[in-house]
Amino acid sequence: MLNIEQLRESFTRVYEGPDNLQHECDIIKEAEQLNIPLDTYRRLYSLKDNEHVDPYPKPDSWKKIASAWTTWFIYLPVKNKLFLLRKGIFWLLQKGVLLSVVFAIGHYIWTIPERHKQAIEQRKQAHYQAWLIINSAQQSQTASGGRNEALADLAKDNVSLEGVNVSGVSSDKLTYLRFIELQKAILQYAKFQYTDLTGANFKYAHLYSANFEGSHIPGANFSKAYLENTNFKNTDLSLLKYKKNIPTNFQEANLQDANFQEANLQDANFQEANLNKTDFRGSKNLTTGQVKSAKNWQQAYYSPEFRKQLSLP
Structure with missing residues (x-):
């Protein structure tokens, strides 16, 4: 039965130079030696650079979710944290979420002068209304x-x-x-x-x-x-x-x-x-x-x- 250590050792034997023919031959040879379908071996080989990450926490209560995930992330090695951050950013880019956030932040910064101008105009209008109330009051009132x-x-x-x-x-x-x-x-x-x-x-x-x-x-x-x-x-x-x-x-x-x-x-x-x-x-x-x-x-x-x-x- 195939184990992950055998698989990692097999990946080291695959040629990674500029000769694509050599690389493809090694892929086919290793897949045959391990008795793995070629498509499966290719997919596994594409994941070879992923860092090993400890299993995700599974708290028994929803109240413990935040603390469990925070503790898990804190104790991860730095290279694993960076790997997860890269992976998260890539996922956000795929989903368009990051672009939306960047656009929203950019729009907020871009419109600061206009909103400041509007706030000043609103304050001026409020002051005008206040003076209108003060000056329009009758002395006998x-x-x-x-x-x-x-x-x-x-x-x-x-x-x-x-x-x-x-x-x-x-x-x-x-x-x-x-x-x-x-x-x-x-x-x-x-x-x-x-x-x-x-x-x-x-x-x-x-x-x-x-x-x-x-x-x-x-x-x-x-x-x-x-x-x-x-x-x-x-x-x-x-x-x-x-x-x-x-x-x-x-x-x-x-x-x-x-x-x-x-x-x-x-x-x-x-x-x-x-x-x-x-x-x-x-x-x-x-x-x-x-x-x-x-x-x-x-x-x-x-x-x-x-x-x-x-x-x-």
């Missing part, structure tokens, strides 16, 4: 009317909101912008008069010369915001009682030249804030502890009575 989301989306995309005007009409008709997210927003000269900004987030925002006069901003976060020359005259910063007693936060904010005249500053946090030339004259519920937790508090403006409490001349 107290509800958000989509302004909250439009402003937040523009700020998130780093679009400048310099000079934006969302002011209400009076203390009885506040614009409703509660809990709006304007972190890092560019809002210099923005107008927020008579606006309900309860719980708004202005952390790191740039609010130079912004106007919050007459607004309601308990629980707002102005931590590390730039608030030089900002107007908080007659604003209400009193404690946000119905949401875990969150105070308005000006921690580490730059409040140079900011105006808090007649503002209700109950429990506002001024820790490490810059109070150089900040105007607190006529403000309500301000304590010496709040002031002294800040920087440059001696250079701020206070009423004569409050200056006495601070032991200032």
Whole structure:
């Protein structure tokens, strides 16, 4: 009975030079000696260069398939791995799969500039729609009317909101912008008069010369915001009682030249804030502890009575 070692030994005796006649004679002779049909011997001879590969794993559970095949492949000799990779690539080429994958990758790379251009156009269109919502809102319109989301989306995309005007009409008709997210927003000269900004987030925002006069901003976060020359005259910063007693936060904010005249500053946090030339004259519920937790508090403006409490001349 023929075994594989006899077959491999027979293959070594077949001539492999440029003389095709010699090669064909050896093929016929070896097939006759091993008593194998000529076509069968030719087919076996065509496989002589294939590397020996351990039997494929047969896990007893579908859950073990991935680990079994991975382990089997890892422990294969390098030459066997290369052989299988070549064989796999050849099979993919035969099936047209590899060409399809290459074409898809090429098409994806080729269309990157066009898709980038489309993304920019879509973003521009979204910004245009957001500005349309903001600018079309009537001053007497107290509800958000989509302004909250439009402003937040523009700020998130780093679009400048310099000079934006969302002011209400009076203390009885506040614009409703509660809990709006304007972190890092560019809002210099923005107008927020008579606006309900309860719980708004202005952390790191740039609010130079912004106007919050007459607004309601308990629980707002102005931590590390730039608030030089900002107007908080007659604003209400009193404690946000119905949401875990969150105070308005000006921690580490730059409040140079900011105006808090007649503002209700109950429990506002001024820790490490810059109070150089900040105007607190006529403000309500301000304590010496709040002031002294800040920087440059001696250079701020206070009423004569409050200056006495601070032991200032």
